[in-house]
Amino acid sequence: MSGKTGIIIQAxxxxSRLPGKSLMKIGGHxxxxxxxxxxxxxxxxVVVCTSTDPTDDPLCNFLEQEEIDFFRGDLHxxxxxxxxxxxxxxxxxxxRVTGDNPLFDYEFLQGNLDLFDRxxxxxxxxxNGLIKGAGFEFVKxxxxxxxQCPDKEQAEHVTLSLRQSHHENSLFTRLQPRLHDKFRDKIVLTCDYPQDLMLLKEIFSFFHYRTNIRMQEVIRFFCKDPESFKKNTEFLQ
Structure with a gap:
């Protein structure tokens, strides 16, 4: 693909729903x-994109200690x-990856990088795409x-106007994740609420805190123990 490609993680x-979640522990990290x-x-x-607000000082201190690149800008x-x-x-x-999705589908992402060429x-x-918390976006x-002149909602949600106009532009498209089709209304993998964090802790513990847990493994875990996944699916409604 032409042009330098990088991953920007906003955090x-x-x-408002789970203050301080970026530094909440799952196992030892x-x-x-x-x-x-x-x-x-x-x-x-990989760069973490955070804010200049003093509330993000602890996050930046951690990133600095871990030698993780970061950038600070306007909070809103x-x-x-x-x-x-x-x-x-x-x-x-x-x-584009958000900092509350520790199980985004990195294999599906890797397999679709060539879409930047088209x-x-x-x-x-x-x-109705990927399992909630497994998604990501590609954007030039x-x-x-x-x-131009984004309103408050567009400024906060970054790609909102692009998503809303994807049918009108031949250079815009949507991913079609077949693996996720049967499970998107049964599994939530993002971290917006305390119940989400509880589930993520269970998943990571089960897989010995690996960072390379595959989506197929998560789905097999769900099939083996669907009750564990019910603790946060109310937020899909």
Whole structure:
């Protein structure tokens, strides 16, 4: 693919639903550590995109200690943060991952990287796509820069306007994850609520805290113990 590709992970400590979750422990490491180490499996540059707000100082201190690259920008304008992060690190192709998804489907991501050759935006987080918490997006920096005068919601959700107009642009597409089809209404792998964190702790414990847990393994675990996964599926409603 042409242009430098990098993974940008957005994270902050001031989540309204689960404050401080980036540094909440799963086994011996905080949540953000698992997201970063999983991203590193793709052998691409990885940068955490956080804010200049003082609430994110502890997060940046941790990233510094771990020698993980990070960029700090406006707390509320996440779109601007992404653009500035990409420009600083020279990324033309951006893989967008959120810091509350320690089990994003890195193998599916790896297998679709060639889509950057044909599309400027690839949606992997739409409602009926991947299992919630397993998704990611591909977006070219030039496409983010085209978003003019974003409103508050667009600035916060970065690719919202691209997702809303994917039918209108031949350079936009959606991922079609067949593996996820039968399970997207039964499994939640993101970390928005305490119940989500409880489930993630169970999953990582079962797999001995590996960062390379495959989605097929998670699904097999669900089939073996579906009751464990019911603790947070109420949030799918």
């Amino acid at each position: 902050r400590m001031s989540s 905080p949540l953000i550590w698992y997201v970063v180490r999983r991203a590193e499996l793709l052998d691409l540059p 304008n996440v779109l601007e943060r992404y653009i500035n992060t990409a420009e600083k690190f020279g990324f033309e192709n951006i893989i 599309y400027s935006y690839v949606d992997g987080i739409y409602e 920096l030039e496409e983010l820069k085209k978003i």
